[in-house]
Amino acid sequence: xxxxxxxxxxxxxxxxxxxxxxxxxxxxxxxxxxxxxxxxxxxxxxxxxxxxxxxxxxxxxxxxxxxxxxxxxxxxxxxxxxxxxxxxxxxxxxxxxxxxxxxxxxxxxxxxxxxxxxxxxxxxxxxx
Numbered sequence: 001x002x003x004x005x006x007x008x009x010x011x012x013x014x015x016x017x018x019x020x021x022x023x024x025x026x027x028x029x030x031x032x033x034x035x036x037x038x039x040x041x042x043x044x045x046x047x048x049x050x051x052x053x054x055x056x057x058x059x060x061x062x063x064x065x066x067x068x069x070x071x072x073x074x075x076x077x078x079x080x081x082x083x084x085x086x087x088x089x090x091x092x093x094x095x096x097x098x099x100x101x102x103x104x105x106x107x108x109x110x111x112x113x114x115x116x117x118x119x120x121x122x123x124x125x126x127x128x
Contacts, residue, residue: 087126094125101125 028034035042048056049071059066095101101121108114 091122091125095122098125 031041035045046068056066098121101118104114104117104121108117
């Protein structure tokens with residue numbers, strides 16, 4: 001008795017998928033998922049930031065040449081050239097234009113949860 005090809009694929013494909021999932025290591029032992037960007041091992045790696053990686057790959061396959069630019073080093077000390085008044089004025093303007101901040105104000109009850117949500121929204125506005 002022989003099985004039909006459809007029956008074989010109905011059994012084989014899920015079985016192979018199960019084997020693949022068992023072999024896939026999603027823990028911190030997987031160096032591709034747990035890549036320390038400040039380690040000696042990763043010093044030779046290129047990190048693409050804010051780009052369409054599939055378009056880059058397609059271009060490389062097609063023979064296109066790219067020039068790469070390094071990101072600037074972060075400052076050693078976090079010194080701000082802006083004055084506190086300038087920051088407060090910019091934050092006030094951002095609060096008025098930010099729909100999430102406005103939604104929290106409209107829905108909030110003035111309790112501790114609302115204050116925490118507004119503080120998180122302020123942090124988000126300050127870092128963008």
